[in-house]
Every structure is written in C-alpha cells, then in structure tokens.
Amino acid sequence: MSAPETPPTPRDETAGDVFSGENRARLELDAKDVIARYPKPRSALLPLLHLVQSEEGFVSTAGIAFCAEQLGITTAEVTAVATFYTMYKRRPVGDYHVGVCTNPLCAVMGGDEIFAGLKEHLDVGNDETTADGKITLEHLECNAACDFAPVVMVNWEFFDDQTPESAKKLVDDLRLGKDVKPTRGPNSLCTWKQASRVLAGFDDGRAAEGPQAGAPSLAGLEVARERGWRAPEPAAAPAPADEEDAE
Numbered sequence: 148m149s150a151p152e153t154p155p156t157p158r159d160e161t162a163g164d165v166f167s168g169e170n171r172a173r174l175e176l177d178a179k180d181v182i183a184r185y186p187k188p189r190s191a192l193l194p195l196l197h198l199v200q201s202e203e204g205f206v207s208t209a210g211i212a213f214c215a216e217q218l219g220i221t222t223a224e225v226t227a228v229a230t231f232y233t234m235y236k237r238r239p240v241g242d243y244h245v246g247v248c249t250n251p252l253c254a255v256m257g258g259d260e261i262f263a264g265l266k267e268h269l270d271v272g273n274d275e276t277t278a279d280g281k282i283t284l285e286h287l288e289c290n291a292a293c294d295f296a297p298v299v300m301v302n303w304e305f306f307d308d309q310t311p312e313s314a315k316k317l318v319d320d321l322r323l324g325k326d327v328k329p330t331r332g333p334n335s336l337c338t339w340k341q342a343s344r345v346l347a348g349f350d351d352g353r354a355a356e357g358p359q360a361g362a363p364s365l366a367g368l369e370v371a372r373e374r375g376w377r378a379p380e381p382a383a384a385p386a387p388a389d390e391e392d393a394e
C-alpha cells in the first residue's frame with residue numbers, strides 16, 4: 148500500500164498572529180493614517196494590502212479580513228483585488244523577491260536565459276522560495292525599463308543590463324548578506340517586508356539616493372535639447388459652455 152500523499156502546504160500556515168493584541172493596535176493606527184489620505188476609505192485598499200504584506204511577507208486570509216474591517220467592505224471585495232494584482236502575494240515571500248523580466252524585449256536580450264539559469268542555480272521553480280527563505284524567484288512582465296534589457300528586479304529595485312553570470316552573482320551575494328547596490332534608486336536594498344511598507348506609503352527616504360534615470364532613457368531628451376525642440380504649448384482650455392448650451 149502506498150504512503151498517503153502529503154497534503155499541500157496551506158497558504159496561510161504562518162498567518163494571523165500579527166493581527167491581534169498590541170501589534171494590531173499599531174497596525175490600526177497605520178491603517179488610519181493610510182485611509183486619511185483618500186476621500187473615501189475603500190480607495191485606500193491598494194496601500195493597505197501593501198501594509199498587511201509588510202507584516203507577514205504576503206497577504207494572508209487574516210490580512211484580508213483586517214483590510215475589510217478597516218475599510219468597511221467585504222472580504223470578497225478585498226480578495227478580488229488581492230488576487231488580481233500580482234504584486235500581492237498569497238504565499239510567504241523570502242527576504243528578497245527576485246523578478247526576471249521575460250517579456251519579449253528582455254527575453255530576446257537574455258532574460259529567458261537568466262531566468263532558466265537562476266531556476267537551476269537556486270533549485271527553485273517560478274514563484275518558489277529557496278530552502279533558506281532568502282530568495283523568491285519569479286518571472287515578471289515588462290518593468291518599463293526596456294532600454295536596460297535584460298532587467299532583473301530585487302524587491303522592485305532595478306538591476307539593469309544583466310547577464311546569466313551577473314544574475315547568479317547577485318543572488319549569491321544576497322544569500323551571503325553582502326551589500327548589494329541597485330543600478331538606480333536607493334544605494335542599498337531593504338527586505339521584501341520593508342519594501343512593502345514603503346509601497347504602503349511609509350517612505351523610508353531612500354528612493355532618490357541614487358540616479359533615477361540612465362543615459363538610454365535620457366537620450367531623446369538630450370537630442371531634443373541640442374536641436375531646440377519643444378513640446379507644443381497645450382491648446383487653450385475651451386470656454387465653459389453657458390447654462391443654455393448645457394441644457
């Protein structure tokens with residue numbers, strides 16, 4: 148008789164405790180801060196999902212219930228949003244989320260090769276985490292950084308012009324706890340949870356430490372400056388229709 152199959156790991160096995168006691172009180176204050184930025188509470192759902200993700204590293208069932216309670220909406224409404232946007236994870240993510248762009252431009256420039264190489268090097272599949280809990284690997288859609296293809300992102304920070312070798316060194320350095328500097332943006336990386344808190348709107352003040360745009364992104368602007376090209380002035384706004392016309 149064959150051994151019974153191991154049941155699948157529940158998505159929420161580590162979840163829930165952070166939404167009780169003193170921690171809940173602290174989170175409720177943070178949630179209040181987020182909600183106050185919007186005219187209607189439900190408009191705060193996206194940053195609130197990042198906030199609960201910053202606590203557990205993913206959006207658990209308990210996190211969904213927390214968002215629903217804070218916003219006065221149903222858990223079904225929160226779940227619909229949390230499962231639509233891929234930046235919200237329903238399973239625990241490692242300290243570093245490593246995303247490899249495999250959209251066509253990056254793919255043909257080496258993104259597919261980088262992704263295949265990292266899967267083998269880390270011994271994980273897509274959307275899986277290494278046994279030491281350090282790295283979660285995922286292939287990403289276009290990061291709007293095609294002029295630096297192939298692009299890898301770590302916790303949403305850019306690592307431009309990558310190769311299979313540089314990407315392997317990047318993940319090795321992350322696992323060893325070495326200082327790793329993104330190509331643009333901050334001068335160092337924070338963890339996935341910390342990055343989620345920044346996305347919830349709690350700025351850590353580091354986003355503008357490094358360069359925001361590289362030479363390829365600015366090339367068109369340089370040409371326009373050299374040639375004295377300017378965007379046309381916007382057309383004057385039409386005069387508001389008088390009441391008679393509006394009826």
Ligand code: FES
Pocket residue numbers: 248249250251252253254288289290291292293296297298
């Ligand atoms: S295709 Fe990779 S960043 Fe656009």
